[in-house]
Amino acid sequence: MKVLKALVVMLVLGMAMAAYGADKPVKVGFVYVSPIGDAGWSYAHDLGRQAVAEMDGVTTSYVEAVAEGPDSERVILNMARKGYDLIFATSFGYMDPMLKVAKQFPKTSFMHCSGFKKADNMGNYFGRMYQARYLSGIVAGAMTKTNTLGYVAAFPIPEVIRGINAFTLGAQSVNPDVTVRVVWTKTWYDPATEKEAAKSLLDVGADVIAQHQDSPGPQEAAQEKGVYSIGYNSDMASFAPKAHLTAPVWNWAPYYAKVVDSVRKDNFKAESVWPGLADGIVDLAPFGPMVPEELQAKVNGVKADIAEGKKKVFAGPIKDQKGTLKLADNTAATDNELLGMTWFVEGVVGTTE
Template structure:
């Protein structure tokens, strides 16, 4: 009888200990745009909702449309004071505010999206979006008839420049005669400016456009003009079904669930995460019926090669806009070189500044 009681007591203690080891997560998210932007912030929020389903995530909250700057510091501090033990800040401009608040809250884990500064309780995360960008460039290069492709871009920072270059390398790999014209809006979320920028490249003769923006406005401008369009962030077919070809997309749940588990289990450590298509964090949305079967076959073959590492997007020879070799034949750019990219490759029209 004593042995039975002892066994039961041991089982109860073990179960209680296992439950106690899984710390309950209260996660906070800071968004740069509204959750209804149908793009960047919407994609992050979908990831949050998936993470929230985990048994050890007690709750998650978000604050949307937070300006990058002093306001961000105040709002991140507010989340810290309200008992959140895991805070995600989801835009590049939140980097310094995140570091500042983290210094005063050592017991909270912070994860900053797309930045490069870390601390003992701060990690960074991003995805190798340049991989599906390259694939979308293959689509654009095959679909253009005018050999003029437009790119509506947000800010001239390495993240955006890297995407433009990857897209252009994809275009040129199947259509050496095509060029990519870049127009900067200097905004992340401004449907009016995005639409105007798209119209400007359409006026210049582009019959395919793509973007690094947070709304589907450029796609809608393309549809109105009878052009093709490639979205970003999420599958955007419903916004411009007569123009839509595909989208490089984010699946933030693939990362958010892993980070939440690490924090809950006590295995989290500060690191700089930069996952690619092999982790499922980034992908290319299914190609629409506007894309011919032979093009779909090429893209699928390239996608397999990118995922298994056979094809590395930034492998030389790569020339810059002046025709100078910047990546010699056989050499692949390092992560550090890609993360600090500040030049445009041959075939891009516009300035990277």
């Protein structure tokens, strides 16, 4: 009888623990578009994965340098077939391949970074990096002597265009005479190409170089020229300590832990989320020693205002390159307008193609 009672107690405890996800093991996969040693986008995501791997009962795995398109579908499909409970795909071009696989594996949870398509078991997420871009623009606008800023850009998609615009608006907020010259590389990770693009901007007078790619190539080009740079994704100061002013950076660990925990507790929801400075997902890297304390204080003040909702980055009046009013005074861009942004603000030199 005692044995029977003990078995019943163990069964009840086991059911309770399962209900709360206390001991439920979770297998999580990550798909990266570039090498994790790039010091950029994939490196930042992998720092989040490493934090998740420390959670009890959680095992993680990743595949790096996965090309967008059919190759990514193969990798995601392979993870789903191997019984992964949750899969994160961390590049825009993985969206349709992940959606296709998600429909084949309805019991697996999928999350796509930077996209907009969803399914019952597939959500999407991103961070309001444009907020940190705006702050880095303030630094660049205050530090330039030529009033020409260079921007090495990846692909002409809303995410990148939005970042360029935010950077420009931040620079213009402290220096109305500044212009931002854009060069497209059509790469996410190609150190040589990205460095050459930066050099082309330096040749036309840019004395601060910003970027939207994963390699530190543009940072190195700026240092070699003896001018300043703004990094991206992670703190790239070690690659160009004499040039690096700061960088908009990612901190994915809190969000990844939250999603993994939801899967562990069987309450995963295929949501669309877009957190920002207030949530700690985006931030600025430490300032370089060449950034004056007064400027640091100004940037930190604006940062606090944005985080508290007192300031909107895209608040009118804002005109496009042609001088057409896009946002009237006392109005702010909606999330849908931001997510679909395909035009440059006044002061950007370049095309959205």
